[in-house]
Each structure stands twice: as structure tokens, then as C-alpha cells.
Amino acid sequence: MKVINFGSLNLDYVYHVAHIVAPGETQDTADRTIFCGGKGLNQSxxxxxxxxxxxxxxxxxxxxxxxxxxxEKEKVGIHYIWKxxxxxGHKIIQVDENGQNSILLYGGANQKFTKNYVDEVLADFSENDVVLVQNEINLVDYIIEAASKKRMKIIFNLSPYNQNLEKCDLAKVSLFLLNEVEAEQMTGRSDVEGMLQELKYRFPAAEVVLTLGEExxxxxxxSRTFHQESFHVPVKDTTAAGDTFTGYFIAAKVFGLDVREGLIIASKAAAIAVMRExxxxxxxxxxxVLDMEL
Known part of the structure; x- marks a missing residue:
């Protein structure tokens, strides 16, 4: 089973600040660091x-x-990356003294996907394979439709949540991964139980993983619901925590692990990620991840 990830590739400009900048405020930064990022890259x-x-x-x-x-260094297949x-694409990321972040996203090349490109990529994959997609690129609706026609398993990380998702046939998605903010935007419910009920009502055949931060x-x-507590560690930077969780949870699914074991492994991986810049x-x-005792 192969995974093809249609996702963003960004240069991340990270600024360390005392607190997230408020409207109208000007604030000095401690430093600036440039990293490779993008939800797509991170998850791959x-x-x-x-x-x-x-x-x-x-x-x-x-x-x-x-x-x-x-x-290439991390052994991600690069044949389908076009220059x-x-x-x-790039991001301006503020990271405060508590490790929390605020992100401004510029799409750039990530918004240049074409239908011909999507078709050319998917021609090399079959119904036994998985397609992963996030919402930092264009043509998400077409990717879902084209992958569905090939009967691929579609995994969707609905981030960032915006009006472009209204064009997507989300009934074709096998697994949703989203956080509380995205779930509230999607369902109109502010309570976790209500979010989950609404998601089950709309997509009864889909799996859902709702991430709750420290909770x-x-x-x-x-037919099942499982809660996995987070592992409490010193937080340095939360930027890629969700993407790390997503990648490791999908990996557990690919390898046929029990869902509960997958949640534990993914949560451990995310805990390690937040301790790093x-x-x-x-x-x-x-x-x-496997050796870490928390």
C-alpha cells in the first residue's frame, strides 16, 4: 500500500516574540529562523x-x-514535485514564550495545481493506495473526486478551514482529521460532544480523529469512540505537532495497528515534536517514538 500526499510545500519564517502581536501593535522579535515546512511537507x-x-x-x-x-533527505518520494x-508558498509564524503560535499563510506555488497534473499523478496509483490531502492547496475538490473514481482511501486534514471546502464532496472522505477550531467551523457546534454527533450524522461511514490540544x-x-489523553511535556514550539500526529496516526492505519495503539503512538510523536523548534x-x-517513556 502506497500513500500519495497532495500537499503544500512552504518556507517557514519563524519569529520569536514575547506574545502574539495584537492589532495595531509593533513588537521587536528576538530572532528569525527559516525552516522547511507546509502542512503537506510536514505530514509526508x-x-x-x-x-x-x-x-x-x-x-x-x-x-x-x-x-x-x-x-529527498527524509526518504519522501519526490517524483511528483514540480518546480x-x-x-x-511561505508562512510568517510568530512563536510566543509559551510555545504557542500564530500563522500567516501565503499560497504561492501551492495554489498552482492543475487538473491535468492531478490526473497524471493519480494514474500511477490504484484502489489499494491512500490519498492524503490538506487545504493549503487548490483543487482539493477535484483531487477528492478523482481519487474517489479510482476507489482510493481518502484521508482529509481539513486545515485551514475555509469556504473552498464547500465545493468538496466530503461524503467521499474515509477519514477526517481536524482540531476543535476546524470542527466548530464545520459543524456550527462549540461543544465536543455536539461536534462529534454532528460529524457522525453527516458522515456516518467515516472515521474521525478530533484533536483537542492539551486535552x-x-x-x-x-460504532466506537476512544479518548486518548495527551502526554504533558515542556512545550517549545507547537508548529508541527498536528502534522506529526497526523502522519504517525495514518502510518498506524497503514500498518494495520489497533486504533488505540495508533492514538498512543501518534500522541507520543506529537509530544516529542512540541519539545523542539x-x-x-x-x-x-x-x-x-517507540522508545520514549512518558
Whole structure:
């Protein structure tokens, strides 16, 4: 079973601040660091580090050589990464003294997908394979439709949540991964129980993983619900925690592990990531995750 990840490739400009900047405020920063990132890149690397055969489908612009090199270094398949004219996608990330972040996203090359490109990539995959997608790229609706026609298992991380998702046939999604903010935007409910009920009502056949930050996460399918507590560790930077969790949880599914075991492994991986600075660079190796006692 192979995984093809249609996802973003970003250069992350990270600024360390005393607190997240308020409207109208000007604040000095302690420093600036540039990392390779993007939800797509981070999740591909997490999958690869968890031992999955994963290929990345994405676009890079000027200055994107570092992003391709990062994928190659981490054993992510790069055959489907295209280099195109124009600027790379990038993020401006503020990280405060408590490790919390605020992110401004510029799409750049990530918004240059074409239907022909999607078709060309998917021609190499079959119904036994998995397609993973996030919402930092364009044509998400077409990717879901095209993958569904090939009867692939579709996994969707609904981040960031915006009006583009209204065009997507979400009934074709096999597994949703989302956080509390995204779940509230999607369902109109502010309570966790209500979110889960609404998601089950709308998508009765789908699996759902709802991440709750310090409160852990909840898995739900048609007949089961599991809660997994988070592992409390010193927090340095939460930027790639969700992507690390996503990659490791999907890996557990690919390898046929029990859902509860997958939740534990993914939560451990995310805990390690928040203790480190950066996005892709903070994602732990599989051996670190399996050996860590929390």
C-alpha cells in the first residue's frame, strides 16, 4: 500500500516574540529562523519517518530547492514535485514564550495545481493506495473526486478551514482529521460532544480523529469512540505537532495497528515534536517514538 500526499510545500519564517502581536501593535522579535515546512511537507515527512512508503505531490517556486532536498533527505518520494515559475508558498509564524503560535499563510506555488497534473499523478496509483490531502492547496475538490473514481482511501486534514471546502464532496472522505477550531467551523457546534454527533450524522461511514490540544484527542467511527489523553511535556514550539500526529496516526492505519495503539503512538510523536523548534525539523524518528517513556 502506497500513500500519495497532495500537499503544500512552504518556507517557514519563524519569529520569536514575547506574545502574539495584537492589532495595531509593533513588537521587536528576538530572532528569525527559516525552516522547511507546509502542512503537506510536514505530514509526508512524518509518514516517512514512521516507515510508510509515501510520495509527495506538490509545487515549488523560486527558492524551493531546499524543500525538495528536505523531502529527498527524509526518504519522501519526490517524483511528483514540480518546480514552476513564481514564488514559493511561505508562512510568517510568530512563536510566543509559551510555545504557542500564530500563522500567516501565503499560497504561492501551492495554489498552482492543475487538473491535468492531478490526473497524471493519480494514474500511477490504484484502489489499494491512500490519498492524503490538506487545504493549503487548490483543487482539493477535484483531487477528492478523482481519487474517489479510482476507489482510493481518502484521508482529509481539513486545515485551514475555509469556504473552498464547500465545493468538496466530503461524503467521499474515509477519514477526517481536524482540531476543535476546524470542527466548530464545520459543524456550527462549540461543544465536543455536539461536534462529534454532528460529524457522525453527516458522515456516518467515516472515521474521525478530533484533536483537542492539551486535552488529547478523540477517535470516532460508526460504532466506537476512544479518548486518548495527551502526554504533558515542556512545550517549545507547537508548529508541527498536528502534522506529526497526523502522519504517525495514518502510518498506524497503514500498518494495520489497533486504533488505540495508533492514538498512543501518534500522541507520543506529537509530544516529542512540541519539545523542539521548527516544523519539519521537529518531527521525531520512529525509534525515538517507540522508545520514549512518558
Amino acid at each position: 515527512i512524518a509518514l516517512a519517518k514512521a516507515g510508510v512508503e509515501v510520495y509527495h505531490a506538490g509545487m515549488v517556486g523560486e527558492g524551493g530547492e531546499a524543500l525538495i532536498s528536505m523531502c 514552476i515559475p513564481g514564488p514559493c 488529547g484527542c478523540i477517535y470516532q467511527d460508526a 521548527g516544523a519539519a525539523s521537529s518531527i521525531p524518528e520512529k525509534a525515538e
